[in-house]
Amino acid sequence: MRIAVDTKRPAVFLDRDGTLIEDVGYLASLTRLQLIPWTIDVIRALNRAALPVVVVTNQSGVARQYFAEAFVQETHRAIDARLAAGGAHVDAYYYCPHHPDGKLPEYAVACDCRKPRSGLIDRAARDLTLDPSRSFVVGDSWGDVGLARAVGARAVLIRTGTGGMAAQHPRSGLTADAVADNLAAAASWILMRC
Numbered sequence: 001m002r003i004a005v006d007t008k009r010p011a012v013f014l015d016r017d018g019t020l021i022e023d024v025g026y027l028a029s030l031t032r033l034q035l036i037p038w039t040i041d042v043i044r045a046l047n048r049a050a051l052p053v054v055v056v057t058n059q060s061g062v063a064r065q066y067f068a069e070a071f072v073q074e075t076h077r078a079i080d081a082r083l084a085a086g087g088a089h090v091d092a093y094y095y096c097p098h099h100p101d102g103k104l105p106e107y108a109v110a111c112d113c114r115k116p117r118s119g120l121i122d123r124a125a126r127d128l129t130l131d132p133s134r135s136f137v138v139g140d141s142w143g144d145v146g147l148a149r150a151v152g153a154r155a156v157l158i159r160t161g162t163g164g165m166a167a168q169h170p171r172s173g174l175t176a177d178a179v180a181d182n183l184a185a186a187a188s189w190i191l192m193r194c
């Protein structure tokens with residue numbers, strides 16, 4: 001049973017591929033799973049600051065039939081095991097398995113949860129009693145910045161993964177609150193502001 005809490009908490013929403021783990025295109029085998037070197041230390045620092053850490057990730061490889069939804073969950077368990085070995089934890093994972101052009105009919109939909117749409121954070125906020133407007137989104141693409149804008153959070157675009165390219169190619173109408181070299185720099189920026 002959930003204890004009634006009337007205070008919504010700020011959280012840190014982290015993209016997965018290119019942010020926590022190396023972006024290898026569509027990760028379809030755990031043999032290619034590689035945490036970015038500072039990921040464990042950064043998440044542990046956020047844990048110690050009592051900031052919920054929530055991963056929000058588009059996994060259209062499911063809709064495209066590159067891998068099954070069960071593999072996405074298996075990947076998250078594998079990430080959890082590596083984090084736990086370093087004394088860090090993610091509070092929850094939310095993923096979008098959809099894509100309008102997907103091969104599998106049940107996933108080939110225009111959903112409300114594919115970033116930059118807000119569905120993943122909306123669900124997390126309900127489940128975990130979070131306040132998106134006091135939260136942060138960190139990611140390596142403009143979709144992550146757009147997600148932050150969609151929920152009223154602050155956005156940090158980082159230059160790992162596809163972020164180096166993204167930072168060089170501004171999107172009209174979208175501005176990140178900060179551009180940082182990597183997740184460690186983004187976390188420093190966040191920890192000074194909450």
Ligand SMILES: [Mg+2]
Nearest residue numbers: 015017018140
């Ligand atoms: Mg990414």
Ligand SMILES: [Zn+2]
Nearest residue numbers: 096098111113
């Ligand atoms: Zn979706």
